[in-house]
Amino acid sequence: MGPLRGIRILELAGIGPGPFAGMMLADMGAEVLRIDRSQAVRDAVPARPSPDVLGRGRRSCAFDLKHPEARAAVLRLVERADGLIEGFRPGVMERLGLGPDVCLERNPRLVYGRMTGWGQEGPMAQAAGHDINYIALAGALDHIGRAGEPPLPPLNLVGDFGGGGMLLAFGMACALVERGASGKGQVVDAAMVDGAAVLMAMMHGMRNAGIWRDERGTNLIDTGAHFYEVFATRDGKYVSVGAIEPQFYAELCQKLGLSGEPWTKQNDRAQWPALKQKLANLFATKTRAEWCELLEGSDACFAPVLSMGEAPQHPHNALRKTFVEHAGAVQPAPAPRFSRTKPELTRPPSHAGQHTDEALRDWGFEAEEIRKLREAGAAR
Numbered sequence: 466m467g468p469l470r471g472i473r474i475l476e477l478a479g480i481g482p483g484p485f486a487g488m489m490l491a492d493m494g495a496e497v498l499r500i501d502r503s504q505a506v507r508d509a510v511p512a513r514p515s516p517d518v519l520g521r522g523r524r525s526c527a528f529d530l531k532h533p534e535a536r537a538a539v540l541r542l543v544e545r546a547d548g549l550i551e552g553f554r555p556g557v558m559e560r561l562g563l564g565p566d567v568c569l570e571r572n573p574r575l576v577y578g579r580m581t582g583w584g585q586e587g588p589m590a591q592a593a594g595h596d597i598n599y600i601a602l603a604g605a606l607d608h609i610g611r612a613g614e615p616p617l618p619p620l621n622l623v624g625d626f627g628g629g630g631m632l633l634a635f636g637m638a639c640a641l642v643e644r645g646a647s648g649k650g651q652v653v654d655a656a657m658v659d660g661a662a663v664l665m666a667m668m669h670g671m672r673n674a675g676i677w678r679d680e681r682g683t684n685l686i687d688t689g690a691h692f693y694e695v696f697a698t699r700d701g702k703y704v705s706v707g708a709i710e711p712q713f714y715a716e717l718c719q720k721l722g723l724s725g726e727p728w729t730k731q732n733d734r735a736q737w738p739a740l741k742q743k744l745a746n747l748f749a750t751k752t753r754a755e756w757c758e759l760l761e762g763s764d765a766c767f768a769p770v771l772s773m774g775e776a777p778q779h780p781h782n783a784l785r786k787t788f789v790e791h792a793g794a795v796q797p798a799p800a801p802r803f804s805r806t807k808p809e810l811t812r813p814p815s816h817a818g819q820h821t822d823e824a825l826r827d828w829g830f831e832a833e834e835i836r837k838l839r840e841a842g843a844a845r
Contacts, residue, residue: 466494466806466807466808466809467492467493467494467495467799467803467806467807467808467809468493468494468803468806468808469490469493469494469495469638470494470495470806471494471496472490472494472495472496472547472548472641473495473496473498473545473546473547473548474487474490474491474495474496474497474498474546474547474548474549474550474637475497475498475500475539475542475543475546475548475549475550476497476498476499476500476523476549476550476551477500477549477550477551477552477553477558477563478499478500478501478502478505478525478817479551479552479553479580480552481552481596481621481625481626481629481630482552482580482624482625482626482629482630482633482655482657483550483551483552483580483630483633484517484519484520484630485519485625485626485629485630485631485634486550486578486580486629486630486631486633486634486637486655487499487519487523487550488518488519488520488521488522488630489630489631489634490548490550490634490637491521491522491523491811492521492522492799492800492808492810493799493808494806494808495547495548496523497522497523498523498524498525498526498542498824498828499520499523499524499525499526499815500525500526500527500528500530500539500542501525501526501527501528501817501818502527502528502529502530502817503527503528503529503535503818503842503844503845504529505527505817505818506527506816506817506818506845507816507817510816510818510819511816513793514792514793514794514813514814514815514816515813515814515815515816516794516814517814518794518796518797518814519814520814520815521791521796521810521812521813521814522810522811522812523812523815524812524815524819524820524823524824525815525816525817525818525819525820525821525824526818526820526821526824526825526844527817527818527821527844527845528843528844528845529842529843529844529845530561530563531561532841532842532843533843534837534838534841534843535838535843535844536561536562536563538825538830538838538843538844539563540563540567540568540571541828541829541830542828543563543568543571543572543575544571544572545828545829546572546575547574547575547576547641548575548576548577548578548637548640548641549568549575549576549577549578550578550579550580550633550637551563551578551579551580552579552580552581554581554590554591555579555581555584555585555586555590555591556591558579565577565579565652569650569652572650573649573650574644574648574649574650575650576637576640576641576644576650576651576653577650577651577652577653578633578636578637578640578652578653578655579652579653579654579655580629580630580633580655580657581654581655581656581657582594582595582598582599582624582629582656582657582658583599583602583656583657583658584654584656584658584659585654585656589602595621595624596618596621596623596624596625596629596657597618597621597624599624599628599629599656599657599658599661600618600619600623600624600628600657600661601616602658603624603628603657603658603659603661603662603665604662604665605623605628605661605662605664605665606618606623607679607681608665608668608679608681608684608687609623609681609687610681610682610687610688611681611682611688612680612681612682612683612688612689613682614681614682616681623661623664624657624660624661625657627660627661627664628657628658628659628660628661628662628663628664629655629657629660631660632655632657632659632660632663633653633655636653636655637653639653640653671684671685683734685709686707686709689734689737690709690737690741691736691737691738691740691741691743691744692706692707692708692709692714692717692731693706693707693708693709694706694741694744695770696744696745696748696749697745697748697749698748698749698751698752698753698755698756699749699750699751699752699755700752700753700754702752702753702769702770703753703769703770704748704753704756704757704760704767704768704769704770705767705768705769705770706744706765706766706767707766707767708765708766708767709766711731712764713764713765713766714731716763716764716765717760717765717766717767720759720760720763720765721744721747727739727740728740753769753770756769757769776788777795786798789810791810791813792813792814794813798810818844818845821835821839821844821845822835825838825844
């Protein structure tokens, strides 16, 4: 099902944000065919699915893109595709003869998605990098962490996934909608620096308004405030508090038995460090389960800090089926949700080249053509 059912996407295999975009599009019902490198193919397909959750929902063909017959085959696939996503450094696809000009000439309706860290041009465009570098340049990393401590990389959620793969998937969906009116494809240039910068829009607004300081860990939502923080409990676990609004802060104080000054002066920044220490001492007197019993489900803006192993078991997540078990692996369910065209998980993650023959048949290749590609070493 899914709202993108009937859309065909080619995904040139990469790492991190590219596969995440492919997963999102496949989760939403698009038929995504991953083009893996032939060098990644094993001699025999393992009996169990790949453990790589990012690879779910699509088939895999394997090509040697340095082989002219492989490139010709990919261009034939382009003719039948609605979109293509790639995550190479700028210029690589052009050198392979698979750049946007060539592909759009073959298929003027193609949406050609490009995923890079720095973007397609600029002095950094050809430099190697990873999530930590991109969010650093975007001005995001410097604001993540506690006062007096170094910046803390937030896994690779901000650059690779939020500012990268999700941005590319959104761009592809936007361009596909526009194509419905114009009948024309176009190139989508998704850069992780750009995406991480966009994710900081609210903080820029707060800074422009004079209510956000450049000093890390001193602001409303960066662990500066005592009412937006993570606290350790007696059993060595953690809970989160995010009572920003006055009415929610009042409920937190009421449930914790805190009244009078200085608790009534919520936004007195001079008091924040001392009040944070008092809350830390208080939360250390009970276990996480005891605090959940008192605060969970109230307007105190409270939640336990759960591990990846614990999160699927929480009653709220379990009821909503936020996590599912698919092909023997627990993983996040597709999101967002739709009232009519409900996404569903189909294929488990594939191994490189697992579906070369069957996918090429479905995309219009004759059996003899597939045999010749394999014999020539262009496909595996």
